[in-house]
Amino acid sequence: MDTQKLMIVGGKRIEGEIRVHGAKNSALPLLSAAALIADGECILHNCPRLTDVDAACRILNHIGVKCKRDGSSVITAADNITCHEVPVKLMREMRSSIVFLGAVLGRTGQCRLSFPGGCELGPRPIDLHIAALREMGAEIREEHGYLECSAPDGLKGADISLTFPSVGATENIILAAVLAKGTTLIHNAAREPEIADLTEFLTKCGAKIKGAGSDVITVEGVEKLHGCEHSVIPDRIAAATYLCCAACAGGELVLSGVNAEHLGVVIPLMQTMGCRIYTFGRDSIYINVRGRLKAPLTIRTMPYPGFPTDAQALIMAACTCADGITVFVENIFENRYRHVSELLRMGCSIKVEGKVAIVQGVKRLSGTELVATDLRGGAALVAAALGAEGVSVISEIHHIDRGYENIEQALRSVGADIKRK
Numbered sequence: 436m437d438t439q440k441l442m443i444v445g446g447k448r449i450e451g452e453i454r455v456h457g458a459k460n461s462a463l464p465l466l467s468a469a470a471l472i473a474d475g476e477c478i479l480h481n482c483p484r485l486t487d488v489d490a491a492c493r494i495l496n497h498i499g500v501k502c503k504r505d506g507s508s509v510i511t512a513a514d515n516i517t518c519h520e521v522p523v524k525l526m527r528e529m530r531s532s533i534v535f536l537g538a539v540l541g542r543t544g545q546c547r548l549s550f551p552g553g554c555e556l557g558p559r560p561i562d563l564h565i566a567a568l569r570e571m572g573a574e575i576r577e578e579h580g581y582l583e584c585s586a587p588d589g590l591k592g593a594d595i596s597l598t599f600p601s602v603g604a605t606e607n608i609i610l611a612a613v614l615a616k617g618t619t620l621i622h623n624a625a626r627e628p629e630i631a632d633l634t635e636f637l638t639k640c641g642a643k644i645k646g647a648g649s650d651v652i653t654v655e656g657v658e659k660l661h662g663c664e665h666s667v668i669p670d671r672i673a674a675a676t677y678l679c680c681a682a683c684a685g686g687e688l689v690l691s692g693v694n695a696e697h698l699g700v701v702i703p704l705m706q707t708m709g710c711r712i713y714t715f716g717r718d719s720i721y722i723n724v725r726g727r728l729k730a731p732l733t734i735r736t737m738p739y740p741g742f743p744t745d746a747q748a749l750i751m752a753a754c755t756c757a758d759g760i761t762v763f764v765e766n767i768f769e770n771r772y773r774h775v776s777e778l779l780r781m782g783c784s785i786k787v788e789g790k791v792a793i794v795q796g797v798k799r800l801s802g803t804e805l806v807a808t809d810l811r812g813g814a815a816l817v818a819a820a821l822g823a824e825g826v827s828v829i830s831e832i833h834h835i836d837r838g839y840e841n842i843e844q845a846l847r848s849v850g851a852d853i854k855r856k
C-alpha cells in the first residue's frame with residue numbers, strides 16, 4: 436500500500452527552469468533491446484530514474500543480463516542469457532514488460548511470460564504482437580495466464596501489416612526481426628519518436644533497419660549484434676506535462692534538454708489557448724502564461740504525429756479553467772478518463788460520454804483530497820492542484836513515480852509549493 440502523498444498549496448506562479456529527463460517510453464524498449472546484444476556492453480545515457488526503469492532492470496538481471504545504474508546512465512552486458520522466463524511478479528510490476536517478448540524470443544528462441552495484466556487504461560490486448568510473431572515463425576500458446584513462446588528453428592523475416600499502428604507491437608516486431616533469418620517489413624508501423632530512438636540504437640549495434648519514423652519499416656536480419664553507447668531521447672510527455680503545469684499555475688518556465696519537434700501538435704495547440712511558447716537554442720522551450728486561457732475547442736488523440744493520448748489528461752487539466760468549452764475525443768485507449776472523477780472533486784465541469792469528454796471552463800478549481808488513478812491522470816491532478824485555490828493532498832502517487840523523476844523537486848525548484856509527505 437503506497438502511503439506517500441503529495442501536498443500542494445495552489446496559487447503560486449511558476450518561475451524558473453526544469454531540465455527534462457530521458458524518455459520512459461524509449462528507455463524501456465532500449466533496455467529490452469540490450470538483451471539482444473551478445474557481444475560487449477551497452478551504455479544508455481540520459482536513462483531516467485523511474486520505477487518502471489528499475490522494474491525493467493530487474494527483469495534484465497532475472498534473465499541473466501547484467502544491468503546496473505551508473506549515475507544517469509545504465510550499463511548492460513548480455514553475453515549470455517541464463518533464463519527466458521519473465522515471472523509473473525516482475526510482469527505485474529510493469530505492464531509494458533510485454534516489450535521483452537520480441538527480444539528474448541529473438542535472442543534465445545524461446546520466451547515464457549505471464550500475460551500482461553490489463554492496467555488502469557483498460558484491457559491492454561496484445562493480439563497484434565502475437566499475430567506478428569506467429570507470422571515470423573513463433574509458436575505461441577496462451578495457457579494458465581502464461582504465454583509459452585518458442586521458435587525452435589529461429590525466427591524468419593515476414594511481411595507484416597498492422598491493423599493499428601501499435602507502438603509496442605512495432606517495437607516487438609523490430610526486436611524480433613533484427614536477428615531473424617531474412618527480411619521483415621512492417622506496414623502501418625507506429626511513427627512515434629521512440630521507434631526512431633530504438634532503431635538508431637540497434638543500428639549502432641550493427642542491425643540493418645530502414646524507414647523508422649515512416650509507416651513502413653524494413654529490417655534485414657543479421658547474425659549478431661555488438662554493444663554501443665547511446666543517449667535516450669528526452670521525454671516528450673514529461674515536457675508536455677511541465678508545460679501544462681505552467682498553463683495551470685501561470686508564470687514562466689524554461690524547459691531544457693528537450694526536443695521540441697517530438698512534442699508535435701502540443702505546442703501549437705497550447706499557443707492557440709493563449710500560452711506564449713517559443714523554442715530556442717538546441718534543446719529549450721520557453722513558455723509564458725498570463726491571464727485566463729482560451730478553450731481550444733476540440734482535441735482528438737491520434738497516433739503520432741497527431742495529439743498524443745499521453746498528454747490528454749494533462750491538457751484537460753489546463754482546459755478545466757480555460758474560457759469556453761473543449762471537446763475531447765480519446766481515440767487510442769478505451770478507459771482513459773479515470774482522472775475526470777478526481778478533477779470533478781476540485782469543482783470543474785466535465786461530462787464524459789464514451790470516448791468523448793466535454794469540459795466547460797470554470798473560474799477556478801478548489802484544492803481537496805485526491806487519488807492518482809494512473810500515471811498521466813495522476814500528473815494531471817498535480818497540474819490542476821498547482822492552479823487551484825487552497826491545499827490538495829494526492830495519494831497513490833506510486834503511479835506518478837512510474838514516469839516522472841522527482842516531480843515534486845522539479846516543481847518546487849520553479850516556485851511551486853509542493854512536498855512529498
Ligand code: EPZ
Pocket residue numbers: 459460461463531558559560561562563564565599600601602603604744745767768769810811838
Ligand atoms: C505505448 O503503449 C506507451 N507505453 C503508452 O504510454 C502510450 O500511451 C501508447 O504507446 C500510445 O502512444 C510505452 O511505450 C511503454 P499501443 P502501447 O500498442 O505500446 C491497442 C504512458 O503513459 N492494441 O500503441 O501499449 C491498445 O489496446 C503509456 O507512458 C491492440 O488492440 O500502446 C490501445 O488501445 C500509457 N492490440 C492502442 O492499440 C495490440 O496488440 C494503442 O496501443 C496492441 C495494442
